[in-house]
Amino acid sequence: MSELISALLAAGLEPATDPDVLAAHSVDHAGLVPAGRAAALVRARSTAEVSAAVAVCAELAVPVVPQGARTGLAGAATAVDGALLLDVSGMDRILEVDPVDRLAVVQPGVLNAAISQAAKESGLRYSPDPGSWQISTIGGNIATAAGGMCCVKYGTTPEYVLGLEVVLASGEVMRCGRRTAKGVAGYDLVRLFCGSEGTLGIITEATVKLSPVPAQRLTLAAVFATTADAGRAVTAIMAAGKQPSLLELIDNVHLRALEALRPMGLPTEAAALLLVAADTDPEAELIAIEALCAGAGATEVYRATDAEEADALLESRRNAYHAMEKLGTVLVDDVAVPRARLAEALDGVQAAAARHGVAIGVIAHAGDGNLHPNIIVHPEDPASLAAGRAAFDEILEMALAMGGTITGEHGVGMLKRDWLAREVDPVNLAVQRRLKAALDPLGILNPGKVLA
Amino acid sequence: MSELISALLAAGLEPATDPDVLAAHSVDHAGLVPAGRAAALVRARSTAEVSAAVAVCAELAVPVVPQGARTGLAGAATAVDGALLLDVSGMDRILEVDPVDRLAVVQPGVLNAAISQAAKESGLRYSPDPGSWQISTIGGNIATAAGGMCCVKYGTTPEYVLGLEVVLASGEVMRCGRRTAKGVAGYDLVRLFCGSEGTLGIITEATVKLSPVPAQRLTLAAVFATTADAGRAVTAIMAAGKQPSLLELIDNVHLRALEALRPMGLPTEAAALLLVAADTDPEAELIAIEALCAGAGATEVYRATDAEEADALLESRRNAYHAMEKLGTVLVDDVAVPRARLAEALDGVQAAAARHGVAIGVIAHAGDGNLHPNIIVHPEDPASLAAGRAAFDEILEMALAMGGTITGEHGVGMLKRDWLAREVDPVNLAVQRRLKAALDPLGILNPGKVLA
Structure with a gap:
């Protein structure tokens, strides 16, 4: 029995070491991130157990990888070699x-x-x-x-x-x-x-x-023939001081994938669909937003007539990722750019797709300038994987060049740790390292995540 | 010429050393905080000048006290002995x-x-x-x-x-x-x-x-005969999911001081006045809030009929501090407690006032449970000052006992640095010290502020 296991048992914990269990717990939802080989898994049921497990790891200088539902998209919960996987999902009260x-x-x-x-x-x-x-x-x-x-x-x-x-x-x-x-x-x-x-x-x-909870929410969908028009609509909505509670964009690739998944009459010829909801004085807000969309060149604006229809529209947005999964393995990217550059970013993504011969669909939290380019790869084909990865990197490069960020909301994890130094200046990076060293001098907490 | 002055001049800066200038720049708006004797003042006009001044201080291990308008209430901008006062208020573009x-x-x-x-x-x-x-x-x-x-x-x-x-x-x-x-x-x-x-x-x-900018804001004032009723109104408003854009309380001591400053018909017999504004669907919101105030026992609820009248009401709130200054020197305290304990906190403050024989008026950001007990002292009388300080401390103690904080918004500065260890646990305090050491290993940046 290894020193780690003995010490965990001595601390009253119940480490699992079955290889299949460890393998199943070694990845999150990030693509492109290779998992290391974990030494053990502890399913903590209390703060005291988390504390005891970490104390053991500190004593033995063993890496600890904290885990919840492992739904993260950047590999922050991915196993590293020799690590204790510390699962707190059972602490669910x-x-x-x-x-x-x-x-x-x-x-x-x-x-x-x-x-x-x-x-x-x-x-x-x-x-x-x-x-x-x-x-x-x-x-x-x-x-x-x-x-x-x-x-x-x-x-x-x-x-x-x-x-x-x-x-x-x-x-x-x-x-x-x-x-x-x-x-x-x-x-x-x-x-x-x-x-x-x-x-x-x-x-x-x-x-x-x-x-x-907002009293009422109303929803509309606006169809655009060009990304430029859709971008202009977003800019107009935000510059006019509107406060939509949701402002999402579904691009042409996703519209087609969604319609293929389940036909629901989506405009598969459109360059982009904007979904907009409002929950403060929503009637007046949506009338104004409808006019702004029309002014930006929307070919059609459709108001959901009831909550059920609104939910169906939003459901299509929530299914966007799954629709793309039908086309291959999805590498999910995540960048944010200044709002006014949304259309330019959408076009940049398609240019990267064309250049590398991969399919990329974009869904975007358009109101935040936050794009999720979903890149389709076929992992069994090394060329496809390499092309997808090249497009992935090019999109990060593009976001930085636009004054944006390499991650709007998914995080750095292992997936983008080498990119962090491209976004922040060396002094900033040094400060981040000093903070890490101050709080984790042995470097046992989730090593290799965030900072390379 | 001191080594510091020579080095600042060599760095192209123009340090002021006139004792009157230094004295005038050595305090902020905090009471109870003794200023140290600064060595020099630099009025920086650019990031490069701030950088150059700090580099000089790092080289010579001289403390740096950054300053803006020095309107702070916790002594964070107060001079410490031998410090360079680094005034960035001229960087105002x-x-x-x-x-x-x-x-x-x-x-x-x-x-x-x-x-x-x-x-x-x-x-x-x-x-x-x-x-x-x-x-x-x-x-x-x-x-x-x-x-x-x-x-x-x-x-x-x-x-x-x-x-x-x-x-x-x-x-x-x-x-x-x-x-x-x-x-x-x-x-x-x-x-x-x-x-x-x-x-x-x-x-x-x-x-x-x-x-x-919100399109419209409406305002009301509600009068309460007891602090318990006022507290119940605040609790009812928040528990009902209302979203006032302002929810302020003026206590009896302040009402009388304000009326003495400038008669405007304030209810000087009331225990408390609540000022409430709403800026989202404000008409409906204020009708609901008015009913909740009445239900909590308001003796009178008064809706401002126009913006001018609303401004006059809010002006009285903004003048509360100045009205108290007519009564003596004001020690401004700042605590926050859970919202539901507002009335209890108000009563606790008056109990402390009675126990120590000092006048204390409270204005509160009631919706946040954030109280500003304004304690009147007469600094020329050591007994008055001691009594005020004792009441000040007792109020902090009370807030902590209620699960609150020693500072809701004014900060720790020098004024409450010894109290920080009473609020946070030793592990937390140690982490704060580690962060400080990681970012300022020589301890030259505003020493003695926040951390004792």
Whole structure:
């Protein structure tokens, strides 16, 4: 029995070492990221167990890879050689919902959707809505600073995190943040852990903000013959001070894939479809947005007549990824550019697709300038994989050249760690390394993620 | 000539050493905080000058105290012995307003109010509105993570900071954050600098988020005979999912002081006045809030009939501090408690006032559970000062006992640095010290602020 296993058993933990179990737990939803060979898996059921496991790893200098539902798209939860996989998805209790302070206290393994479900009877919801909201955990959402469709109006996950309990690299347990609406006592440790992908500490409890459920939401779809027209519509909507609660774009490749998956009358000849929802004074807001879309050259604007129809429209957006999976293996890219350059970015992606001979469909959180180019590859064909990877990199390059970012919401993980130095300046990178060293001097927490 | 002065001159800077000038620049708006004796003052006009000044100080291990308008209330800008005062208030240019990406790029010395002024023609504003908004700088707002009246709906300063340029303790210049609506490349350095009160770096440029100006705002005032009734109203408003854009409380002591300053018919016998504004579907929102206030026992609810009358009501709130200054020197306290405990906190403050024989008036950002007990002292009388200080401490103690914080929005500075260890756990405090050491190994950046 290895030293690690003995020590974990001695600490009262129950490590799994079955190779099939380890293999199944060694990857997340990222493509292109090779998994290492883990040494063991511990399914923690309490903060004390997380603390004990990390303390063992600190003692033996063994890497720890924290895991939730492993729905991440950047390889942050991917195994590295010799690591302990520390799965907190079993810590899945909602500890409290407070309707006056509008907060919930939850364990890290609680599913995103479960929080809104629990808050519903108080007329509240947990706003952030990553695409994975029904299957991803709040711990992972926080660790990756997850985005979603509502961000254009409601912001991203970190804005909804008030307080955290974190197990540090030493195994010590720390609380940070607050329960009050405001509080500025000391450095903002909460935000430092948000998006740190398990490299600075492991989240074992979170206090998250809840918000009133909007009374009504109305939805429209606008069809555009060119990406330029669609881009102009987005720019017009944002420059006019409109506040859509959702502003999504589905490109031609996705429209065709969706229609092939399940015919529903989508405009398969269009360059792009914009989906727009509004939930504040929505009737007036959508009338204004409809006019702005028409002014930008929309060939058709279609208002959902009821909630069911609106849901069907949004469902097509949520199915976009699955529709593309019918075409091959999907490499999901994620970049953000200044809003005004959306059309240029869409065209740039198709130029890259043509140049490398790969199919790429783009869905975009258009209101945020956040594009997800979904690149189709056939992994059994090395040439296809190489072409997909080249297009992937070219898209990152393009986003940086436009003053954008290599990741709008999926994170760096292993997938883009070599790209981080292309985005931030050397002084910034050195500061990031100093923070990592200050909090994890042995480098045992999720090594090789975020920082190369 | 001292070594510091020679080195600053050699670096092309123009240090001031006149004792009167230094004395005038050695304090901010905090009471109770003794200023040290500064060695020199540099009024920086560019990032290069800030960098050069800090590099000199790093070389000579001289403390640097960054300063803006020195309107802070916690002594974060107060001089320490031998320090270089580094005033960036002269860096006051608005570099860009982008209406599509809804952002402004500004130098740190730009006044808060000037940003909204510049954004006005685009139909946008910079939302955060600390009480000092007309006289405080954005650099100071960010460095203190400033709050304000709109936070109950719109959040605090850090939520509006997209990117920063920062001069580090070495004099190196770093950029962090982004211009895009979303972005998660690496650790959230922006938020680490927000609220760090110049102890981790000096902000030399900021990219801040702008928001559409609400179309209409309506205001009401509700009068309560008891603090319990006022507290019940706040709880009812928040539990009902209402989203007031402002929810302020003025207590009896302040009502009387305001009426004494300028008679305007305020209810001087009331225990508390609530001021409530709404700017989303405001007519319906205020009708609902009015009913909730009445249900909680309001003796009178008064709707402002026009914008002018609404402004007059809010002006009384903004004058609350000045009205108290007529009664003596004001020690401004700042705590936040869970919303549901607002009435209990108000009563606790008055119990402390009675116990120590000092007058204390409370104004509160009631919707945030954020109280500002304004304690009247007469500094020429040591007994009065001691009593005021004892009440001040007792209020912090009370907030912590309620699960609240020692500072809702004013910050720690020198004023509350000894209290930080009472709020956060030892592991948290150790992490804060490690971050400080990682970014400022010589400890030259604003020493003695935030951390004791």
